[in-house]
Amino acid sequence: MRIAQVSTLYERVPPVAYGGTERVVSWLTEELVARGHDVTLFASGDSTTGAKLVPVCQRALREMEGAADPAAFHLAMLERVVRSSEAFDVVHFHTDYASFPFARRLACPHVTTLHWRLDITGLETMYREFHDMPVVSISNAQRSPLPWLAWQRTIYHGLPPDLYRFNARPHDYLAFVGRIAPSKGPGAAVEIARRAGTRIEIAAKIDEGDRAYYERDFAPLAAESHVLFRGEIGDSEKSAFIGGARALLFPIDWPEPFGLVLAEALACGTPVIAIGRGSVPEIIEDGVTGFVVDSIDDAVDAVKKLPDLDRVRCRAAFEKRFTAARMASEYLDVYNTLARSAQARRQ
Template sequence: MKIAQVSPLYESVPPKCYGGTERVVSYLTEELVRRGHDVTLFASGDSQTGARLVACAPEALRLAGCRDPLAMHLCMLEEVARHVEEFDVVHFHVDYLHFPLSRRSNVTQLTTLHGRLDIPELQPLFREYRDMPLVSISDAQRHPLPFANWIGTVYHGLPRELYRFRPQPGTYLAFLGRISPEKRPDRAIIIARRAGIPLKIAAKVDKADQDYFEQIIRPLLDHPLVEFVGEINDREKEEFLGGALALLFPIDWPEPFGLVMIEAMACGTPVIAFRNGSVPEVMVDGVTGYIVDDLETAIRRVGEIDRLDRTRCRRVFEERFSTPAMADAYLRLYRQLCELGRPTRPQPSPQTIQRVA
């Protein structure tokens, strides 16, 4: 098949450090190329891929300090439009930005939504664009928009060889991701301190979360059990996650997927996660870790983590969250859409313009 993958430009594909969406786009793209498909990747120019790369920005926008990322993304969508007839299917990963363009094209396309959908302003938008074929990354992600045109749920996958299995547990707890109120690094610090076990925090701090970091988190770092590592890259993750006793995932928001959970499973490291969003779908409670509802339970489960078999954690990852499994699911959706034929897009109904004198 001739397939286009349209990635956000905030990070390269794959990202140098943090960047869940771009990382998934990379894994999917490379697996499709490996299987012999003709893949074109629309992404930043510093991306690394076996596909044909159409560079839509010289480098990742976050690293370049771009002041208007929307402008660059609109230029990318125009570039996609120039080539759209070359593809059997176009797979968008840029949220809803392309909807007006796609509605007025008869190209076969679909959109994977990678973010949270419980934002009130999204309700009228997705009601307007109910003709857009959508893919969720967990069933839980769909709950705020049950009326949308969902055609499937595809869980994220990682290459089996990306992280080595580590059969022996480490001596510290790990927190990996982003410093933000919804990720609750403060909970992770409380859990570690009360359990009496060292905690290593590997996380980036976005500008939007700088005040939260300085006012709430930084004072909590002044403790002998807590070490702030900062942002780490993909190569460093294996040692960081694989060397941990457990990963703490104390989220306080409707997490659409939570890639770090399966990264830990790939290393054999169990996860202690709060029951929010996709967690009950991704986790197997009592097998790949523990699902908890409060701090007291989380602290108690830290003391019970040695009951879990790290080999089973790795096995669940291989069975459910590998890149081949993800690619198989997307290829089924591509073929189903292609079999339906190129769509005739409904035009928006004309509205009477109310003139104001």
């Protein structure tokens, strides 16, 4: 198939360090290329891909200080997709609802993966206007606020199977990976480790929007004797870091649509202790690949039960449910269904 992948521009594809959507776009794109499909990637100019790259800006917007509003770059990219849409059998947007007004003018079928939460006040008004847009959810929990959208399928994110190594013998620390933001729960992770009498190592990004939270609330916690704050790390470091942990802590305080780090942990054989919000109960099997808990107290108790879990089963769950190959196959099913429907309408 001739497939267009349309990424966001905040990070390059794939990102150097932190980045969720752009990493998934990269894994999907490269898997499709490996299968022989003709793939075009719309992304920042510093992206690395085996597909045909259409650079929309010189480099990732995160690195462009003093540049225009990010919407300006995304609008230009989406218009370019429309102009070239006759060259594709399907266009796959990863830009959430920004693509919707442009998608109506495409010369080919399209689908949009929604990567963000849908329970925010005001979103329903917009989605009502675009209720016919074909969309894919990244968890069943994500779609629950708007069950009447034109959902094509729930497709969990997938990673290359050799990206992270399985580690059967972890070190004696708990891990936290993500962003230093209240919704991600880094403070709760520090408290869980403290109360469990265990070291915690934290590898996390600090966005400028979270700088005040970091300085006011988190920096004092990072100075505690049982805490090692590593800062932001990339894929090349995650295998040793996550794989070396007894467990990944995921004490979120929001309805996480997927939680890519959960799949990364399973790829390393590392079980997860997570607050059961959003997609967590879909990804982590309680008592098998980790513990799904309701509170910090429960998380502390779960640390004591980690020896009961089999890290081999964690890796097996990853290989069965969260590989890039499985993700690509499911998206190809959606692409083909949309293409057949479009052809039927033309006849």
